[in-house]
Amino acid sequence: MPGVPISWYLILSAVLFALGVSGFLLRRNIITVFMSIELMLNAVNLAFITFSYQFKQVDGQIFSFFVMVVAAAEAAVGLAIILTVFKNRRTLNIDDVSTLKN
Amino acid sequence: MNFFLLSLIKAAVVAFVLLTTLAYLQWVERKVIAHIQVRLGPSRVGPHGLLQPLADVIKLISKEDLIPPYVNKFLYLFAPFLAITMSLLSISVIPFGGEIHIFGDSTWMQLADLNIGVLVILAISSMGVYGIALAGWASNNKYSLLGGLRSSAQMISYELPLSMAVAAPLLLANTLSLRHIVLQQSGYYLGFIPRWSIFQGPMPQIFSFVIFLIAAFAETNRIPFDLPEAENELVAGYHTEYSSMKFAAFFMAEYANMVTVCAMTTTLFLGGWLPLWPASGGSSFVPTAIFLFAGAISLYHGLNPARKKDRITLPAVAVVFFLIAVLFLIPAAQAALTPLFWFAAKTGALLFIFIWIRGTLPRFRYDQLMAFAWKFMFPAAILNLLVTGLLVALFS
Amino acid sequence: MDVILFLIFAVIAVVCGINVVVQSHPISSAISLVGVMGSLAVLYLLLGAEFLAAAQVIVYAGAVMVLFIFVIMLLNAGGEIRHGRSIMAQVLGIPLLFAFLGLMAFFVQRLFPSTALVHFGAFQHGGAQDVGRALFTRFLLPFEVISVLILIAILGAVVLARKELE
Numbered sequence: 001m002p003g004v005p006i007s008w009y010l011i012l013s014a015v016l017f018a019l020g021v022s023g024f025l026l027r028r029n030i031i032t033v034f035m036s037i038e039l040m041l042n043a044v045n046l047a048f049i050t051f052s053y054q055f056k057q058v059d060g061q062i063f064s065f066f067v068m069v070v071a072a073a074e075a076a077v078g079l080a081i082i083l084t085v086f087k088n089r090r091t092l093n094i095d096d097v098s099t100l101k102n
Numbered sequence: 103m104n105f106f107l108l109s110l111i112k113a114a115v116v117a118f119v120l121l122t123t124l125a126y127l128q129w130v131e132r133k134v135i136a137h138i139q140v141r142l143g144p145s146r147v148g149p150h151g152l153l154q155p156l157a158d159v160i161k162l163i164s165k166e167d168l169i170p171p172y173v174n175k176f177l178y179l180f181a182p183f184l185a186i187t188m189s190l191l192s193i194s195v196i197p198f199g200g201e202i203h204i205f206g207d208s209t210w211m212q213l214a215d216l217n218i219g220v221l222v223i224l225a226i227s228s229m230g231v232y233g234i235a236l237a238g239w240a241s242n243n244k245y246s247l248l249g250g251l252r253s254s255a256q257m258i259s260y261e262l263p264l265s266m267a268v269a270a271p272l273l274l275a276n277t278l279s280l281r282h283i284v285l286q287q288s289g290y291y292l293g294f295i296p297r298w299s300i301f302q303g304p305m306p307q308i309f310s311f312v313i314f315l316i317a318a319f320a321e322t323n324r325i326p327f328d329l330p331e332a333e334n335e336l337v338a339g340y341h342t343e344y345s346s347m348k349f350a351a352f353f354m355a356e357y358a359n360m361v362t363v364c365a366m367t368t369t370l371f372l373g374g375w376l377p378l379w380p381a382s383g384g385s386s387f388v389p390t391a392i393f394l395f396a397g398a399i400s401l402y403h404g405l406n407p408a409r410k411k412d413r414i415t416l417p418a419v420a421v422v423f424f425l426i427a428v429l430f431l432i433p434a435a436q437a438a439l440t441p442l443f444w445f446a447a448k449t450g451a452l453l454f455i456f457i458w459i460r461g462t463l464p465r466f467r468y469d470q471l472m473a474f475a476w477k478f479m480f481p482a483a484i485l486n487l488l489v490t491g492l493l494v495a496l497f498s
Numbered sequence: 499m500d501v502i503l504f505l506i507f508a509v510i511a512v513v514c515g516i517n518v519v520v521q522s523h524p525i526s527s528a529i530s531l532v533g534v535m536g537s538l539a540v541l542y543l544l545l546g547a548e549f550l551a552a553a554q555v556i557v558y559a560g561a562v563m564v565l566f567i568f569v570i571m572l573l574n575a576g577g578e579i580r581h582g583r584s585i586m587a588q589v590l591g592i593p594l595l596f597a598f599l600g601l602m603a604f605f606v607q608r609l610f611p612s613t614a615l616v617h618f619g620a621f622q623h624g625g626a627q628d629v630g631r632a633l634f635t636r637f638l639l640p641f642e643v644i645s646v647l648i649l650i651a652i653l654g655a656v657v658l659a660r661k662e663l664e
Contacts, residue, residue: 002500002615002617003500003501003615003616003617003620004500004501004504004544004615004616004617005607005610005614005615005616006610006614006615006616007603007606007607007609007610008504008508009504009541009545009616010606010610011599011602011603011606011607012508012511012512012541014599014602014603014606015512015515015599016511016512016515016534018595018598018599019512019515019516019518019519020515022519022591022595023518023519026519027519027578028578029524029575029578031524031527031528031566031569031570031573032518032519032524032527032578034566035518035524035527035528035531035566036518036519038531038558038562039515039518039531039534042534042535042538042558045538045554046538046541046542049542049545049547049550050545050616052545052547052621052624053545053546053547053616053620053621054610054614056621056623057623058623058624058628058629058632059632061547061549061550061624061629062629062632062633062637064547064550065550065553065629065633066640066644068550068553068554068557068558069557069644069647069648070644070647071558071562072557072558072561072562072648072651073647073648073650073651074651075562075565075566076565076651076652076654076655077651077654077655077658079565079566079569079655080654080655080656080658080659081658082569082573083569083572083573083658083659084658084659086573086575091575092573092575093578177525177529216548217548217625217626218548218549218552218625218626221549221552221553221556221626222552224552224556225552225555225556225560228555228556228559228560228561228564229555229559229560231560231564232532232564232567235564235567235568235571236529236567238571239525239567239571247571250571251568251571251572254564254568255568258560258561258564261561278625278626
């Protein structure tokens with residue numbers, strides 16, 4: 001066929017999102033959890049750009065651009081927080097930082 | 103001819119020329135730095151050391167290719183591959199010359215003219231950071247790790263002033279495609295001043311040129327910004343644990359980055375393959391004149407040689423130069439090769455400046471280097487972009 | 499040609515995605531995530547979003563992931579040690595995941611007819627000019643707000659990560 005059906009892109013986006021969610025729920029290392037969040041954001045970006053193609057408008061790409069910027073800002077602040085948590089608790093396992101008391 | 107076949111031939115030619123240039127760039131660097139330091143440089147292997155790169159390649163290939171047992175194998179093997187791939191990829195969007203007509207087909211002297219060409223070069227240079235960071239990590243050695251981290255932090259810090267300095271001539275050129283950026287710089291003011299970006303109104307891009315060049319020194323880890331790989335600082339930085347061909351890959355990657363960055367400077371600021379003054383003023387005969395002059399000098403030194411060997415080698419070099427000068431007189435070759443000559447001359451001049459600065463300046467300390475990037479270069483680049491934008495908005 | 503390219507890069511994206519979730523050392527996850535972002539950039543190119551493909555590689559793969567890799571290398575905390583993994587969760591969870599995804603795929607296929615095909619070059623308005631025009635005219639307010647957001651994020655990161663003044 002001369003092209004790829006749009007539903008394939010959306011299914012790929014759903015698969016990546018599901019992988020991101022499973023990583024977020026199953027992993028214990030803070031940084032891996034954070035990377036699963038980035039994976040989810042990327043999957044959503046793909047969905048936005050697919051819809052932008054479908055409706056032949058650039059708005060989906062603009063929104064995807066904003067998602068990218070927000071993800072970058074969030075990564076910066078989140079990693080700074082992780083650095084601070086590591087300095088205090090000496091561990092990156094989220095099970096070990098789950099109590100409010102020291 | 104079939105588009106794929108033509109592209110394949112162009113890619114093969116460019117790859118061959120690039121790899122030979124990388125090898126001989128190392129020879130040129132060693133000779134120039136040697137003469138700056140009042141010594142001879144490679145002069146034994148072949149006439150004037152011209153076969154030195156070949157000897158180096160043979161040595162590096164035949165060295166024992168050992169993988170230390172304490173390294174992370176996958177990353178250890180992947181990092182130099184990543185570094186060299188990213189360095190060699192950028193050359194595919196650089197325009198070397200104008201349109202040429204061979205065997206009835208007309209094609210541009212450029213591998214791929216993407217309409218986001220500038221962004222592709224920035225993207226590839228961003229990915230080049232990984233080769234170094236992963237090499238530092240994979241070597242499982244604290245000096246390599248520190249060197250790798252410092253080097254990659256330096257590269258991503260200087261990417262910011264680099265991108266801002268690239269954005270300013272883009273405001274003048276109004277396009278992201280490298281071919282169109284060069285074409286926008288054609289034409290002459292007052293008949294003889296070229297309309298290159300650094301001379302173009304409403305805002306001559308001199309500051310962008312300087313900022314880009316300084317950021318390029320830092321991006322390619324050249325002196326004065328080469329603390330992360332200096333021999334007397336961190337052993338050898340991120341490539342401490344590498345030997346033979348993998349080390350050669352990092353070396354080649356550094357030189358390829360240098361060539362790419364000089365080619366980008368030429369394309370964005372110095373008018374790419376456009377001549378210095380119009381062809382109507384005789385600029386098409388400049389290559390011939392230069393090669394004749396070089397041949398005359400070689401012949402003169404061949405007739406009063408400093409060493410006995412030079413009685414044969416220098417006149418041979420003179421003959422080669424005269425032949426090339428005659429080549430540039432043939433009209434068909436002249437039309438095709440003159441833009442290439444101008445591009446090579448400008449890029450070569452910038453590479454000579456890179457090598458000259460390496461032989462002359464001391465290196466920055468790491469904190470001085472980072473402070474320079476964040477506290478001076480980045481605000482300067484933003485200010486430059488603002489002023490350019492303001493002037494373009496007011497006068498266009 | 500579009501189908502082949504899509505299949506290659508979709509498979510690379512999914513394999514790297516699974517690798518992100520499955521690998522024990524965070525650095526392997528980080529490199530796999532870079533692989534996902536690279537293949538997604540190619541897919542954006544196929545969908546006509548060329549500016550966004552370049553922005554994805556420059557911003558996401560070339561800066562955000564480098565930041566991740568820096569933090570992982572600096573903290574050097576080592577791989578994750580698994581304990582208390584419940585077999586029940588794996589036995590039930592993975593087939594459920596597949597069933598859910600299969601159901602989702604079926605419904606998406608029904609919703610979007612196969613006459614809507616994606617081929618390279620059909621959407622010409624994804625270049626820098628069109629994205630820039632939209633950003634600076636229709637989406638000017640979000641653009642300005644997001645610049646303030648980046649400023650706040652920079653300030654926050656600098657404050658959080660600096661050395662304590664004793």
